[in-house]
Amino acid sequence: MSEALLTFEESLEKFDPAMGLEVHVELNTASKMFCGCPTEFGAEPNTQVCPTCLGLPGAMPVVNRVAVESAMRIGLALNCEIAQWCRFARKNYFYPDMPKNFQTSQYDEPIAFEGWTEVEVEGRTYRVEIERAHMEEDTGKSLHVGGATGRIHGADHSLVDYNRAGIPLIEIVTKPIMGAGEKAPVVARAYVSQLRDLIVALGVSDARMDQGSIRADVNLSLAPKGSGGLGTRTETKNVNSLRSIERAVRHEMQRHAAILDGGGSILQETRHWHEDTGVTTSGREKSDAEDYRYFPEPDLVPVAPSREWVEQLRSELPEPPQERRARLQSEWGFTDLEMRDTVGAGALLLVEQTIAAGSTPQAARKWWLSELARRANDTGVDIAELGVTPTDVAAVQKLVDAGDINDKLARQVFEGLYAGEGTPEEIVAARGLAIVSDDGALGTAVDNAIAANPDVAAKIRDGKVAAAGALIGAVMKEMRGQADAGRVRELILEKLT
Amino acid sequence: MPDTPATITRDEVAHLANLARIDLSDAELDHLAPQLSVILESVAAINEVASADVPPTSHPLPLTNVFRDDVVTPCLTAEEALSGAPESEQQRFSVPRILGEEA
Numbered sequence: 185m186s187e188a189l190l191t192f193e194e195s196l197e198k199f200d201p202a203m204g205l206e207v208h209v210e211l212n213t214a215s216k217m218f219c220g221c222p223t224e225f226g227a228e229p230n231t232q233v234c235p236t237c238l239g240l241p242g243a244m245p246v247v248n249r250v251a252v253e254s255a256m257r258i259g260l261a262l263n264c265e266i267a268q269w270c271r272f273a274r275k276n277y278f279y280p281d282m283p284k285n286f287q288t289s290q291y292d293e294p295i296a297f298e299g300w301t302e303v304e305v306e307g308r309t310y311r312v313e314i315e316r317a318h319m320e321e322d323t324g325k326s327l328h329v330g331g332a333t334g335r336i337h338g339a340d341h342s343l344v345d346y347n348r349a350g351i352p353l354i355e356i357v358t359k360p361i362m363g364a365g366e367k368a369p370v371v372a373r374a375y376v377s378q379l380r381d382l383i384v385a386l387g388v389s390d391a392r393m394d395q396g397s398i399r400a401d402v403n404l405s406l407a408p409k410g411s412g413g414l415g416t417r418t419e420t421k422n423v424n425s426l427r428s429i430e431r432a433v434r435h436e437m438q439r440h441a442a443i444l445d446g447g448g449s450i451l452q453e454t455r456h457w458h459e460d461t462g463v464t465t466s467g468r469e470k471s472d473a474e475d476y477r478y479f480p481e482p483d484l485v486p487v488a489p490s491r492e493w494v495e496q497l498r499s500e501l502p503e504p505p506q507e508r509r510a511r512l513q514s515e516w517g518f519t520d521l522e523m524r525d526t527v528g529a530g531a532l533l534l535v536e537q538t539i540a541a542g543s544t545p546q547a548a549r550k551w552w553l554s555e556l557a558r559r560a561n562d563t564g565v566d567i568a569e570l571g572v573t574p575t576d577v578a579a580v581q582k583l584v585d586a587g588d589i590n591d592k593l594a595r596q597v598f599e600g601l602y603a604g605e606g607t608p609e610e611i612v613a614a615r616g617l618a619i620v621s622d623d624g625a626l627g628t629a630v631d632n633a634i635a636a637n638p639d640v641a642a643k644i645r646d647g648k649v650a651a652a653g654a655l656i657g658a659v660m661k662e663m664r665g666q667a668d669a670g671r672v673r674e675l676i677l678e679k680l681t
Numbered sequence: 682m683p684d685t686p687a688t689i690t691r692d693e694v695a696h697l698a699n700l701a702r703i704d705l706s707d708a709e710l711d712h713l714a715p716q717l718s719v720i721l722e723s724v725a726a727i728n729e730v731a732s733a734d735v736p737p738t739s740h741p742l743p744l745t746n747v748f749r750d751d752v753v754t755p756c757l758t759a760e761e762a763l764s765g766a767p768e769s770e771q772q773r774f775s776v777p778r779i780l781g782e783e784a
Contacts, residue, residue, distance in 0.1 A: 213751045220754025229772040230759040238762060249748035271739060278702050280776040327773065343773035346762070475700055480739030488745040 187463070188442040192366075192434060195406070195441035201368040202360040202414055203433060204403035207379055209354045209389050210322060210396065211254050217321045217352035218245030218288065218484075225395055229345035237321075237350035239284030245483055247272075251319065251352035252295070252487060253497065254388040258354050259296025259317045260498050261382050267295050269488040272319070272481040280344050281323035289355075291478040294318035295487065301382075302506055303374045307524055309506075310371050313359040324349040354388075360405075360414060369433040370528075373426050376400055377530045378505050380426075380568075384533060385502040393424055394569045400429055402457075404436040406444060415440070416450040420464050423457045425566050426530055431462050439464070459564075512536060516545035529557045530567050537574035547581045548574075555598055572601045579608040592665055593617045619666050623675070626659070626667060630675045633658040644680045652676050688718045 195201075216223060219236035235243035256266050273291035299314035325348050330340025356379065364371040380398055383391045390397045405417035418440070423432045440450055454467035503511070512532070513523045516539070526532055531552040538548035552567070556577070560567040580597050583589045589597065589612060600611035612618050620626060633655045634641045643651040652673055659672045691714040698705045705713065731737075759772050768775035 215751050215753045220749070220752060221756050222753045228759065230762045230774070232756055233762045234754075234756050238757075240765075246747065246749040248751050250751035252748065269745070276700070278700075280774070283774075327771075328778075329770075330778070341778050342776050343770055344776060345773050477697075477700065482739055485740050485742070485744040485747050 187439055188446070189435075189438040190441040190445060192438055194445075195437045196366050198409055198445060199406035199415075199437075199441055200362065200365065200409055200411070201433070201437050202362045202405050202407065202417075203358075203364070203368055203372050204360050204417070205356075205358045205372060205375060205429075206401040206403070206419075207356045207376060208322075208399045208401075209258065209356065209379075209383055209391075210398070211251055211352040211354065212387075212389050212397075213248055213250050213254070213352055215248060216350040217248050217251050217319070218350055219243075221347075221350065223351045225390075225397075227347055230347065232347040233349070237283075238346055239282070245288065245481075247484060247487065248352060252489070254352070254386070255295050255317065255319045255354050256489060256494060256497050257386050257388060257501065258356065258383070259299065260494070261386055261501055261504075262296070262299040262301050262314045262317065262356065264296035264299030264314055264317060266489060266494045267293060267297070267487075269293075269486055270295050271486045272484045273478045274481050275320075276477045280342060281326055281349070283324070283344075283346060283349065287320060287323065288481055288484070289320035289478075290318035295489075301375075301378065303371060303378055304506070304509065304524075304527060305367055305370050305374045306528065307520070308367075310361070310364060310367075310374075312361055312371075312375050315357045315359045317354055317356045320353050320355060322348050322351040322353045360403075362414075368437065369430040372402065372433045373430040373530075374528075376429055377426050381533045382502075382505060385508075392569065393426070393566060396424065399424055402429060402432045402436070404433060404440065405450070406437065406440045415444070416452050418450060418453055418455050418464075420455040420457050421467065425459075425564075425569075427560075427564055427566065428457060428459060432457050432464065435463055516549075518545065518549070522549060525553055529553055529560075531557065534568060534574055534577075538577045541575045541578035543578040543581045547584075548577065551577045551581065551594075555595060559598070559602065570602060571604060572598065576601055576608055583608060583612060587668065588612065588618050590619065590665075590668070593619070617666060619668050620663055626663070626672060626675055629659045629662045629667070630655070630672065630679060632662060634676070634679065641680055644676070647681075649677065649681075689714060689721055 213223060215221060216237055219234050221232045221234050221237055224232070236245055259266055270290065270293035272288050274286040275289045275291070276286045278285055294316040296317040297315065299317070301312050301314065303310045303312055324344045324346040327343040327345070329343060358375070361368075361371065376398070380391050380393070383389045383398065392398070400423045402420045402423050403417045404420070405415040407413040407415045418436060420432050420436060423429050436455070443450060455464035456467050457464055502508075509523065509527065509532070518526065526535055526549060529552065534552050535545070535548045538552065539545055556567055556570060556572060559570055580594050583597070584591060584594055596615060596617055597608050597611050600606070600615060601608065605611050605614060637655060637658060640651050640654045644655070655676050656669055656672050659676075660667055660669060691710055694714045694717060695705065695710055698710075763769045763772070763774065766774045
């Protein structure tokens, strides 16, 4: 049931896109937002729950101080104002992922508001205005039983695990991002990528999109080209990889354009994102805010951070993204283009960490932007989540530098890393990838190659040293690539000249 | 939060009942809507004394910044957590299918 689309180019000819991004960041506090239950990922179902996060009668929430501090740090890093005084609110809705029948959130008094950040895409800077960053709690996880794929539609009943319910979340909401035009999908991706790096630098979250600790909702609308207005938007929920964010914006631009171009109008609604097919489908009509019947949470007292506290947190902030990029480029000696490609691949932090683990800047860049970027692209997995860590990459390069493996064998080591076969050293040992430096084994292979290619050997004896290439190739083939080509050449010339 | 009007219509009561998943018959709506209006009107009398310079309050005590340290405390076991659940399966709460009216 795919819907009509215009091409991306047709969409841009007729309309201007506006995007809004809502990013949920799950904090890495030890305990939950309003109770002392642990927050570890992957625990057995319903083993990290208590009367408060199960919404049992009489349980009273108490706010986690570190979560408030993390919220303020995120707000400050996004150049937000920090509220002098703010409250939590109940967002009432009936859905079994919140056992209380409401989510404790913030409504018209967010802890942080009116901020901005700057995103760089292909050498151009886009300013993203931040409307607010507010505190709330995560929901439980539902498993839908009876349907074909675990999705909601067609499910017979649902099984709920509340381990995640009550884990602190910060929701960061942008104002409409306009004027990005054809770069809109890439700007959306770059914003979330930069936000992730910032979250890592702040140390407030695991920042793992594949585990759901950063999740994005993508709002998109189109307005007639040049009108400067805002059209009706749709909200695509739970777009959970950087690549999908780019694809979802692109898809919605094409879908809206086809509807509007055909004289139709956009229904303001929630859309579901389908990772496998790259399309969205209709969710539900968006409730009006009033339907949530927000009201101030009577069980929690207001949060009124002192200005001393705020200034203390401000003084401890990591450097802003644009300054960080400039500093790293100068430290690494990257050209503008190299830097742009590194940022564009979402690999800035990875390259930085690889260098910190002992690699040279150029080697770090080489692996992340060739082998690993290609792998990310081929598999549709974010580059940070391939299962290859900066420490692994530095270790691979160290093996290359030591002459234990060459670049070609290094690619096989990466294959082992993708498959989770252990550390690079273990993979080299287990797969038998180390270059053979034993002259005995090499000498035998050289003798075999000479015997098998008497014509070539004769040419070399006559002084045509350039012909050695054919023999080197034969030796490398016999050694399955695990030889140092320079040493092979020396051995051939020793034997024949 | 928007100001609450001092009266409530029958349609508004029906809408709220639907949001709160309370099944009200026509007779109950006819009966309840005027009663709720009377309650709202009574509460609205507060507006006469609470002028713009009196901030609304959501908590009777003048407290702010009541926090707990980020320390893990013991949880319930899964058996305890599920002990009050009408149905459970795979150590999870079993609930009727979701989204029926929303799909």
